[in-house]
Amino acid sequence: MTEPDKRPETKPAEPPASLIVGIDLGTTNSLAAAVFEHGPEAIHKPGQGPIVPSVLLRKEGRWVVGEAARAQRTEAPERTVFSVKRLMGRDIQDLAEDLPRLPYTVEAAQRGLVKVRVGDETFTPQELSAEILKAVKREAEEALGMPIERAVVTVPAYFDDAQRQATRDAGRIAGLEVVRIVNEPTAAAIAYGLDEQQRGTVAVYDLGGGTFDISILELSGSVFKVLSTHGDTHLGGDDFDHEVAQEIKRRILADRPDAELERPGPSMLLRKIGEQIKIDLSGADETPFSVELPGQNLQFSDVFAAETLNRLIEPYLDSTLESCRKALDAAGKTPEQIDDVVLVGGSSRIPLVRRKVEGFFGRRPNVSIDPDEVVAIGAGVQGHLLAGGRRDYVLLDVIPLSLGIETLGGTFSKLITANTTIPAQATELFTTYVDNQTGVDLNIYQGEREFVRDCRNLGRFKLKGLPAMPAGLPKVEVAFLVDANGILTVSAVEQRSGQEARIEVIPSHGLTNAEIERIMDEAIEHAVDDLNQRQMVEFRNMAQAVFQGIEKAWPEAEEMLPKAQRVRIRAQMEMVKRAAAGENPIALRFEMDQLGELTRPLADTNMGRAALTELRKFFEDHSGDEHDSG
Ligand code: ADP
Ligand code: MG
Numbered sequence: 001m002t003e004p005d006k007r008p009e010t011k012p013a014e015p016p017a018s019l020i021v022g023i024d025l026g027t028t029n030s031l032a033a034a035v036f037e038h039g040p041e042a043i044h045k046p047g048q049g050p051i052v053p054s055v056l057l058r059k060e061g062r063w064v065v066g067e068a069a070r071a072q073r074t075e076a077p078e079r080t081v082f083s084v085k086r087l088m089g090r091d092i093q094d095l096a097e098d099l100p101r102l103p104y105t106v107e108a109a110q111r112g113l114v115k116v117r118v119g120d121e122t123f124t125p126q127e128l129s130a131e132i133l134k135a136v137k138r139e140a141e142e143a144l145g146m147p148i149e150r151a152v153v154t155v156p157a158y159f160d161d162a163q164r165q166a167t168r169d170a171g172r173i174a175g176l177e178v179v180r181i182v183n184e185p186t187a188a189a190i191a192y193g194l195d196e197q198q199r200g201t202v203a204v205y206d207l208g209g210g211t212f213d214i215s216i217l218e219l220s221g222s223v224f225k226v227l228s229t230h231g232d233t234h235l236g237g238d239d240f241d242h243e244v245a246q247e248i249k250r251r252i253l254a255d256r257p258d259a260e261l262e263r264p265g266p267s268m269l270l271r272k273i274g275e276q277i278k279i280d281l282s283g284a285d286e287t288p289f290s291v292e293l294p295g296q297n298l299q300f301s302d303v304f305a306a307e308t309l310n311r312l313i314e315p316y317l318d319s320t321l322e323s324c325r326k327a328l329d330a331a332g333k334t335p336e337q338i339d340d341v342v343l344v345g346g347s348s349r350i351p352l353v354r355r356k357v358e359g360f361f362g363r364r365p366n367v368s369i370d371p372d373e374v375v376a377i378g379a380g381v382q383g384h385l386l387a388g389g390r391r392d393y394v395l396l397d398v399i400p401l402s403l404g405i406e407t408l409g410g411t412f413s414k415l416i417t418a419n420t421t422i423p424a425q426a427t428e429l430f431t432t433y434v435d436n437q438t439g440v441d442l443n444i445y446q447g448e449r450e451f452v453r454d455c456r457n458l459g460r461f462k463l464k465g466l467p468a469m470p471a472g473l474p475k476v477e478v479a480f481l482v483d484a485n486g487i488l489t490v491s492a493v494e495q496r497s498g499q500e501a502r503i504e505v506i507p508s509h510g511l512t513n514a515e516i517e518r519i520m521d522e523a524i525e526h527a528v529d530d531l532n533q534r535q536m537v538e539f540r541n542m543a544q545a546v547f548q549g550i551e552k553a554w555p556e557a558e559e560m561l562p563k564a565q566r567v568r569i570r571a572q573m574e575m576v577k578r579a580a581a582g583e584n585p586i587a588l589r590f591e592m593d594q595l596g597e598l599t600r601p602l603a604d605t606n607m608g609r610a611a612l613t614e615l616r617k618f619f620e621d622h623s624g625d626e627h628d629s630g
Contacts, residue, residue: 020150020179020387022187022379023136025167027085028209028237029346030054030132032140032151033373033380035389040191040380042373043140047518051372052136056081056128058118065135074268077103079118083210084132086233087114087125088170089163101234126166130173137174150177152383154375157183157215157229179386185215186224187378188344192366195222196391201337203327205357205365206344206375207320210236214324216331216338228330230323235316237278237347243312244274244304252291252300259298266293281306282349283459283505310352317356324360341365346372351504367506368486399424401519403480403488406443406452408433409537415480418448418520422486427479433545436468440476442492444505448523450530456519461503463492471545535585543576543592546599553602561601569598 021034021043031050033042042050057069058079064072073080086098091112099106105117115122133153141148153176155167164181171178185204189195194202200219206212213231217224248270249261261267273289280287281304290301328335341357343365348354357365369377385391399422404414407430415426432440440463447455466474475495482488491502523530550557550569557566572595579588 019144019146019148020152020383021140021148022152022154022182022376022381022383023133023176024154024184024187024373024376024379025085025129025133025136025170026054026208026375027083027211028054029372030136031373031376032136032148033376034140034144035380035384040377040384042370042376043143045139045143050139050376052132052139054082054084054132056084056131058121063131065131066139074265077264080104081116081118081123081128084116084125084128087116088129089125089160089166090114097234126169127173129167129170133170133174133176137176148176150179150383150387152180152182152379152386153178154182154184154187154379156211156213157185157226158213158231180382182379182382183215183224183226184344184375185213185217185226185229185342187375187382188342189217189224189340189378190381191369191374191378192340192342193391194340194342195219195224197339200339201227201331201333202340202342203324203338203361204342204344205320205324205348206231207347207353208236208345209347210234210238212236212320212323214320214327216327216333218331227333228327230327230330232319232323235319236345237275239316240278240309240313240347240350241271241274244277244309245270247304247308247312248274248277248289248291248300248302251302252298255300256298259293259296266296269293277304278309278350281309282351285461285503306351309350313350313352317353321356321360324357335361338363342374343367344371344374349506354504364483364487399482401446401456402448403444403446403458403482405430405478405490406441406445408541410451410453411534411537412445412447412450412452412455415478416482420482422482425479425481427477430476430478432466432469432471432474432476433541435471437471437474438466438468439464440466440474440492440494442478442490442501442503444488444490444503448519449526450534454522454526454530458488459490459503459505461490461492461501463494463499463501465497465499466494467497469496471548532583532585536583536588539585539588539592540580543580543588546592546595547573547576550599550602553599557602565598569595572598 019034021032023032024030029051031042031052033040044050052066053070055066055069055073057064057072057076069080073082081104083102087095087106092108092114095106095114106114107117107122109115113124115124116128137148151171153167153171155164167181168178184206188204189202194200197219202217202219202224204215204217211231211233212235213229215229216227218227245267252259252261261270270291273291277287277289284306286303286305288301288303290299292299338361341361341363343354343357348371354365354367381391399416399418399420402414402418403416404412407413413428415428416424441460442463443452443460444458445452445455446458449455463476477493477495479491480488487504487506489502489504491500493500550573572591576588576591576595579591582588
């Protein structure tokens with residue numbers, strides 16, 4: 001990525017007439033992507049995401065598709081259709097395993113095909129998929145401000161001819177010329193440019209909402225051949241939601257054995273909460289949650305730990321690795337023979353998934369492209385090439401927004417600034433502001449503003465078990481490391497005790513170029529105000545710490561300093577207080593310097609207490625690199 005502030009949002013690199021977009025028509029989610037002047041990107045309206053949930057709601061003789069349908073699915077389950085992809089090109093026998101899991105009615109139709117019944121109407125899977133494609137097409141046309149007529153559409157590598165044909169038909173019904181059907185894993189590999197390498201055997205691990213696929217691809221010439229595929233058509237994020245919901249249910253019942261949680265309302269609610277917890281835990285070690293069922297006079301709050309989620313989903317993940325082993329066997333390859341691993345699908349964001357996959361293949365997977373978008377992006381690149389476009393966009397990997405942590409008073413301390421090329425790393429020393437503090441909260445943010453409230457939270461963790469020490473003595477070294485895949489690892493080590501904690505996040509997730517642009521613009525607009533406010537917060541914090549130091553050393557002051565001097569110190573403390581109540585950082589800094597002069601003899605004495613000596617350093621070097629992380 002380069003200079004986000006100059007990036008045009010919606011201008012394709014190719015002349016409109018030859019635009020061919022890529023569309024990922026997914027079981028859970030669908031979206032389109034295209035190649036822009038600055039490179040390939042998922043198509044979205046400003047301030048919105050590119051994803052159209054693959055959910056349809058029949059309402060007054062029309063289809064509502066996408067987020068609106070998904071949001072209302074609990075209210076009108078009998079008119080809601082989802083997972084249509086499972087029905088594409090299949091006959092009723094093929095679907096024996098699927099049908100019991102689908103709440104809507106699927107009937108046998110002529111030539112062994114199936115139809116979905118909604119009220120007294122019936123629809124073919126092709127027609128339903130066409131509605132999803134139409135919604136994706138419409139959204140993309142509105143975002144681009146031009147018509148879209150041609151598309152590359154992706155399908156799972158294991159789709160047979162009938163399933164591929166059904167997908168083509170869906171495109172035709174939607175008014176799209178399907179220029180090519182591309183395998184999803186191939187598209188993902190293309191998105192990473194792996195087709196441009198000399199050699200390559202690539203494993204694509206795709207863990208979505210309801211399906212898991214592993215594909216082993218081999219590059220021959222510049223074309224990927226599918227060596228083998230394996231997977232489980234009923235394993236994915238939905239199972240994890242279910243497991244979390246079951247765990248919450250157990251906890252509620254332990255507390256309230258009378259709670260009725262099996263009814264559709266509560267069990268839907270628990271699923272929804274379960275999914276949110278799962279998603280939150282991809283960026284945090286634990287997350288609070290609460291369940292409210294006013295009808296049952298039930299209110300339950302608790303904390304869900306990532307460890308618990310990991311324990312619940314581990315058996316599923318082990319089974320995906322078993323599939324990986326089988327796919328490798330079928331391809332006649334060992335993990336060491338795999339040159340690249342690509343992660344695809346929303347569920348591949350779960351840190352344990354990444355660790356397991358990395359452990360299995362013995363190499364870091366490619367994750368720098370959003371796993372929700374990577375298939376559509378690869379299809380978009382393919383469309384661009386088919387339309388005669390060239391691959392001359394620059395894929396310079398830079399950190400789009402500054403990364404740092406929250407420091408006392410809600411200020412944002414940047415460790416790595418925007419536009420640093422990756423890999424990148426930075427370390428900084430922080431200390432505490434409160435005596436005997438045994439834990440430090442590290443709250444990681446991304447943004448360009450001076451206060452974290454104006455930045456984007458990426459995750460948090462706690463460094464625990466610090467030995468009790470006076471404020472200012474602990475030295476906490478915080479290290480930020482962004483690797484070549486765009487994964488940020490933040491670690492914190494307290495240097496005296498060696499206590500350590502760390503977290504991994506992907507800063508580019510869910511960020512669009514439009515958002516980056518907006519964030520940059522706002523930062524410029526607020527720069528002066530922000531800086532003033534930030535300095536006020538910093539100086540106030542310092543003043544408070546200095547006051548504490550003075551109070552501690554006061555018994556010595558009584559002995560050492562003449563009364564007049566002590567009165568002057570007290571008076572100056574009042575001046576500092578008054579300035580601290582104001583909004584002018586320069587005035588406050590001035591009063592603090594005066595106080596520093598007056599208290600200098602105190603800090604210089606042997607008895608002057610480490611505390612005040614430490615604090616004096618702030619006067620001499622308050623702009624140095626030691627902040628608090630209280
Ligand atoms: P599909 O390919 O089946 O259409 P997706 O690749 O869009 O599905 O994945 C959807 C799944 O990803 C859902 O189960 C959703 O809960 C899950 N998901 C999305 N974001 C996260 C996240 N941050 N952490 C864990 N799971 C996530
Ligand atoms: Mg998918």
